[in-house]
Amino acid sequence: MPDLSRIGERDKLKPRPGDEPYWQRLRQGCYVGFRPSRKKVGGTWFARAYNTETKRNSRKRLGDYGTLSGHEIFKQAKLDAEIWAETVESGGERPRTIATVKDACIAYLQEKPGSIAEGVFRRHVNHDPIGLVKLDKLRRHHLRAWRRRLEETPALVSRNKIGQKQTKKRAKSTVNRDMVPLRAALGRVIKPGEPNTDAAWQEALRPFKGADRRRELYLDREERKSLLDASDSAANPFIKALCLLPLRPGALASLRVRDFDKRTRSLTIGSDKNGKPRQITTPQSISAFLAEQVDGKASDAPIFARSDGSAWNKDAWKYPIKEAVKAAGLPAATTAYTLRHSVITDLIRARLPILTVAQLSGTSVAMIEKHYGHLVRDDAEEALATLFI
Known part of the structure; x- marks a missing residue:
């Protein structure tokens, strides 16, 4: 059996009867094959694997790897053969509908x-x-x-x-x-x-390193109140919720009436960036605000709706926020995410554990530490200063 990893040995191979490939065993039940071309240098590579369900060998054409050269060709053919064999052994080939x-x-x-x-x-x-x-x-x-x-x-x-x-x-x-x-x-x-x-x-x-900069724009409570006062009646409840909860705007907009339980004051966030539903318990003040928003609405209706009853989205909320920002005389760069950042900053400043803040906001501890860790360090410095004798 030829060693297909050696270029010299492959070049000496002649086409076999019936165009049967030359096979090389990679491991039990897994082979890579090479069929030399009759018209040009090189040839076509194949994979072969034993299917335990059918009790037969399955074969797959891998191609000629025309964009590769030298030893890279065998390395890639070997890798593709092993991947395909694992797919066969784990229950079947990749569905034909997933081709591109x-x-x-x-x-x-x-x-x-x-x-x-x-x-x-x-x-x-x-x-x-x-x-x-x-x-x-x-x-x-x-x-x-x-x-x-x-x-x-x-x-x-x-x-x-x-x-x-x-x-x-x-x-x-x-x-x-x-x-x-x-x-x-x-x-x-x-x-x-x-x-x-x-x-x-x-x-x-691979992502650019150091590209995700820390958000610097922060609005204190008075500035957020000014924003609320300047917002129109339709957008006011949505903007107020952004000022009260450390949620992503999209997650807030996707909330439905059924997601809020008045009895337990619990709010279920089912649609968020991490894809995992989570539940938070709201204090009495925020619970009362949410109760006002869900009163008289159907269970599948948005908690925070636009004037036509539809849910908010990024193309809808940015204009009312932009107009309120201008009317309140706040920095022009203020966005819905500025409010989330400001709320998280206040929670960190209130010395709420980072793990709890991460759970409330639906992000990882690592991300909180990356973007807000400097606040914790500042508080630690102030705490250490109180120890001086």
């Missing part, structure tokens, strides 16, 4: 539906050349090209009253966030490639 990058994204949304991922796929994958790339052919250079296109795409800031778009250069932190859904979708159907090779697709999606 776009298919992988659609399958991901079916398993983990979410507006953020859906938006990224719709804007940057589905109609982009990357969407048509076959998963079996996906290489690092495909995703590097996609990443360049993503970085060069201006980010939408807003639309003015006559519908004209206002854009800005896409920030590195935005690029990092936009790469997350695609990285997750691909990671569910293909394994990472050999490091430092073109097969290492995952390397092209």
Whole structure:
């Protein structure tokens, strides 16, 4: 049996009767095969695996790896054969419907539906050349090209009253966030490639380091009250809730009447960035405010609704907030997320344990420490100062 990892031995191979490949055993039940071409240098690679359910060998054509050269060809063929064999051994081949990058994204949304991922796929994958790339052919250079296109795409800031778009250069932190859904979708159907090779697709999606800057704009309670006083009646309850709870605006907007239990004063946040439902108990003052919002509404109605009864979304809440910010004379950079940041800052300043703050806000302790750890250090310094004799 020839050693297919040796280029010289492969080059000496002649086509076999019936175009049967030359096989090399990788482990029990797993083989990589090579069929030399009759017309040109090189040939086609195959994988073979034993299927315990059918009691037969299954075979898969891997291709010619025309974009690779030298020893990289065997390394990639070996890796692909092992991955495919593991798929066969664990219950079957990847469904034929998941053939391209776009298919992988659609399958991901079916398993983990979410507006953020859906938006990224719709804007940057589905109609982009990357969407048509076959998963079996996906290489690092495909995703590097996609990443360049993503970085060069201006980010939408807003639309003015006559519908004209206002854009800005896409920030590195935005690029990092936009790469997350695609990285997750691909990671569910293909394994990472050999490091430092073109097969290492995952390397092209590494995030920029140090791009996620700490939020600096903070509104104190008086400034938040001024914002509330300046907001219109339709947006006021939603903005007030942002000032009372450390929730993401999207999670707050998705709350339904059934998510609030008046008897226990508990609020269930079922739709959030981490995808895991959580429950928080509200104090009497906030509970009374929530009770006013749900009074007389159907169980599936939004707790915080717009004037037409529909739920708030980012395209709807930013204009009332922007107008209230201007009317109250607050910094123009103030957004809905500024309120979340301000509430979390106050909770940290009130010396609430970081773990509790993380649980309330639906984020990790690591993220709280990263963005708000300086507040804890400042408090620690003040506490130590009281010990001086």
